[in-house]
Amino acid sequence: MANTYERIYNAAPWCLKELLVSLEAWRRNRHRRYGDYAAVRRDNSFDHYRLPFEAHRALQLESLQALITTAKAKSPYYRYLPDCVHSLDDLGSIPVLTKSDVRQHTSDMITQGTSPNKLWKGITSGSTGTPLTFYVGKTGIRERFAIQDEYYAIYGCEYGTKRVRFGGSKIAPSDRPTPPFWIINRYDNQLQMSPYHMRPDRLALYVGKLNQFQPLYLTGYAHALYNLGKHLVEHGGLTVQIRAIFTDSEGTPPHYISIIEEGFNTQVHDVYGLGEVGWAAVQCPQGKYHILERTCIMEIVDDDGKPVPPKESGRIVVTDLTQTDVPYIRYDTGDMGTLSEEVGCACGWQTRILQGIDGRADDLLITPSGRRVGRLSHVTKPGRGIRESQIVQTAPDKVVIRVVPLPSFDSSSMEEVVAVARMMIGENIDITWETVDSIPRTNRHKFKHVLREFTPNA
Numbered sequence: 001m002a003n004t005y006e007r008i009y010n011a012a013p014w015c016l017k018e019l020l021v022s023l024e025a026w027r028r029n030r031h032r033r034y035g036d037y038a039a040v041r042r043d044n045s046f047d048h049y050r051l052p053f054e055a056h057r058a059l060q061l062e063s064l065q066a067l068i069t070t071a072k073a074k075s076p077y078y079r080y081l082p083d084c085v086h087s088l089d090d091l092g093s094i095p096v097l098t099k100s101d102v103r104q105h106t107s108d109m110i111t112q113g114t115s116p117n118k119l120w121k122g123i124t125s126g127s128t129g130t131p132l133t134f135y136v137g138k139t140g141i142r143e144r145f146a147i148q149d150e151y152y153a154i155y156g157c158e159y160g161t162k163r164v165r166f167g168g169s170k171i172a173p174s175d176r177p178t179p180p181f182w183i184i185n186r187y188d189n190q191l192q193m194s195p196y197h198m199r200p201d202r203l204a205l206y207v208g209k210l211n212q213f214q215p216l217y218l219t220g221y222a223h224a225l226y227n228l229g230k231h232l233v234e235h236g237g238l239t240v241q242i243r244a245i246f247t248d249s250e251g252t253p254p255h256y257i258s259i260i261e262e263g264f265n266t267q268v269h270d271v272y273g274l275g276e277v278g279w280a281a282v283q284c285p286q287g288k289y290h291i292l293e294r295t296c297i298m299e300i301v302d303d304d305g306k307p308v309p310p311k312e313s314g315r316i317v318v319t320d321l322t323q324t325d326v327p328y329i330r331y332d333t334g335d336m337g338t339l340s341e342e343v344g345c346a347c348g349w350q351t352r353i354l355q356g357i358d359g360r361a362d363d364l365l366i367t368p369s370g371r372r373v374g375r376l377s378h379v380t381k382p383g384r385g386i387r388e389s390q391i392v393q394t395a396p397d398k399v400v401i402r403v404v405p406l407p408s409f410d411s412s413s414m415e416e417v418v419a420v421a422r423m424m425i426g427e428n429i430d431i432t433w434e435t436v437d438s439i440p441r442t443n444r445h446k447f448k449h450v451l452r453e454f455t456p457n458a
């Protein structure tokens with residue numbers, strides 16, 4: 001269901017939309033960069049990562065103990081926690097928190113005494129293709145923006161300088177035939193460009209707008225930047241020099257990064273994180289994924305929640321140390337990752353390193369040309385009133401999005417779902433949708449959000 005801001009925005013004439021975007025940015029910034037924000041930024045300077053690794057571990061333990069004490073005492077959901085933990089290894093005995101736990105216990109997770117206006121409400125597409133509503137304390141939101149601003153600043157990209165965002169905001173109706181497919185948020189000096197309208201025949205228009213706007217840096221969804229990067233590799237046309245590109249939200253495949261870097265003639269820095277727990281790892285100037293050990297605890301575990309050794313792929317589980325209003329303790333991200341054996345790196349940051357973010361092993365479609373398309377959990381995000389969904393490739397050139405509707409299902413929102421799917425899957429694939437009564441589980445009773453019903457040619 002669209003929130004009040006979205007309803008007003010959608011109904012407003014274009015000339016008013018720009019004003020609304022800036023007003024909304026101002027409103028949001030009151031929960032992001034408020035109070036002594038400069039001090040919060042200093043606390044989150046990446047220079048602290050030059051301290052010895054043991055210093056980060058000590059800080060983690062201290063923050064974890066405070067988090068567990070608060071959660072146990074004040075959050076009705078977390079009564080099962082132990083009274084205290086003596087070492088970081090004790091974390092392994094606490095059950096993991098799944099997306100389905102969050103869905104069922106959203107309000108019970110909030111610590112008692114936390115007023116609703118201290119909470120920020122987020123929405124994400126869950127691993128089952130069912131949008132998940134979650135809450136985060138606003139102090140945590142502020143810290144997350146401080147981390148982000150500090151990170152971009154390492155690469156000479158200060159908050160407030162001109163940037164372009166390719167993100168999830170709905171900028172125009174999905175059937176809008178002509179530009180603008182973008183809107184300027186003057187408050188943040190940010191041009192928002194819609195990934196949902198990026199059809200191949202419109203990419204030159206996007207490039208033209210970038211040339212005109214002259215941004216210093218770009219941020220956003222990797223698949224959108226990849227589409228544009230590929231266009232630039234093939235057709236050129238970019239006249240503005242971009243200082244850096246930051247990809248986020250999805251875990252970016254290495255071949256995407258090289259195409260984006262070639263097309264835009266700049267370096268890409270990728271970030272791994274989730275709305276629920278914030279950023280958990282960022283790429284350093286050497287291209288390695290450093291775990292943000294001072295603001296989260298990342299574990300790589302097996303299906304029973306037990307740690308797996310470095311160089312073996314396991315589930316990425318994250319404990320958020322930025323806030324205690326809504327504790328996320330051992331949150332199962334649903335993503336797979338592999339730890340490197342190294343600690344520290346030539347860049348000087350003394351942290352553990354993620355060797356790879358492996359995505360969901362089975363979350364892949366294969367296009368007729370053999371391209372593997374993963375990380376499709378964003379596809380159903382614009383859908384309204386979906387209980388659960390499944391993206392099924394029924395033939396090499398056919399994809400069906402099956403949805404189990406809720407009473408509030410809005411079939412018109414599926415247009416946008418199909419548009420996102422088309423953008424991500426691309427090529428000459430027929431994409432349709434249908435409603436079904438239920439989504440069958442596999443013979444191991446597992447739910448699969450993405451499924452191939454045919455065997456691709458080797």
Ligand SMILES: [Zn+2]
Binds near residue numbers: 284290345347348
């Ligand atoms: Zn490094």
